[in-house]
Amino acid sequence: MSYYHQEKNIEEYIQMAKGYNGQKLITELLKHLPQDSRVLEIGMGPGTDLTILGQHYKVTGSDYSEMFLNRCRKTYSNADLLVLDAVTLETDLKYQGIYSNKVLLHLTHEELKKSIKRQAEVLDPLGIICHSFWWGNKEEIYNGLRFIYYAENQLRTLFMDSFDIITIRKYQEIEPDDSLFIIARKR
Numbered sequence: 001m002s003y004y005h006q007e008k009n010i011e012e013y014i015q016m017a018k019g020y021n022g023q024k025l026i027t028e029l030l031k032h033l034p035q036d037s038r039v040l041e042i043g044m045g046p047g048t049d050l051t052i053l054g055q056h057y058k059v060t061g062s063d064y065s066e067m068f069l070n071r072c073r074k075t076y077s078n079a080d081l082l083v084l085d086a087v088t089l090e091t092d093l094k095y096q097g098i099y100s101n102k103v104l105l106h107l108t109h110e111e112l113k114k115s116i117k118r119q120a121e122v123l124d125p126l127g128i129i130c131h132s133f134w135w136g137n138k139e140e141i142y143n144g145l146r147f148i149y150y151a152e153n154q155l156r157t158l159f160m161d162s163f164d165i166i167t168i169r170k171y172q173e174i175e176p177d178d179s180l181f182i183i184a185r186k187r
Ligand SMILES: C[S@@+](CC[C@H](N)C(=O)[O-])C[C@H]1O[C@@H](n2cnc3c(N)ncnc32)[C@H](O)[C@@H]1O
Pocket: 004, 017, 022, 042, 043, 044, 045, 046, 047, 048, 049, 062, 063, 064, 065, 068, 084, 085, 086, 087, 100, 101, 102, 103, 106
């Protein structure tokens, strides 16, 4: 069973993530994706960013962990929520934006390539993606969970086949320049 499918780990993550949110990313996204657009969040976890996105967009939350989703169903009873794996994104619905915060870094390189291709299919023409990663050039396993760190060039190479890159920039989550976000438009 994976890390995010065990109750004690979900609790640990929620405690660890307290006080952090994707406000900086969403502020950047708002510069490129108009308010009221239909946005899919991948890997919403506890749903902190879903609430912020919901102030601006028609948002659908998703995660591959039923445990996170069950919690969010209770906390945000009106929210539109789906079980979705970031790699396969098995939905017939289309979105104008796709957002994730520190999610795609758990995928292998091959899985990330598949996810990017699938994201392009799930997006409307000229749809926008906004994703964050930890910045760096290493791979770690923590409690059986993979973390792949990315630098600007790697992200550019991965996304450039299907997307025109708008911004790739470092930012601070905990320490200066520890994180990286990409905003890009479907070609
Ligand atoms: C580091 S947490 C980030 C959670 C949330 N985005 C936040 O900012 O607090 C990673 C999240 O990605 C989800 N996740 C990991 N791999 C996934 C996958 N293949 N498909 C969908 N969700 C995934 C986990 O269940 C977890 O909610």
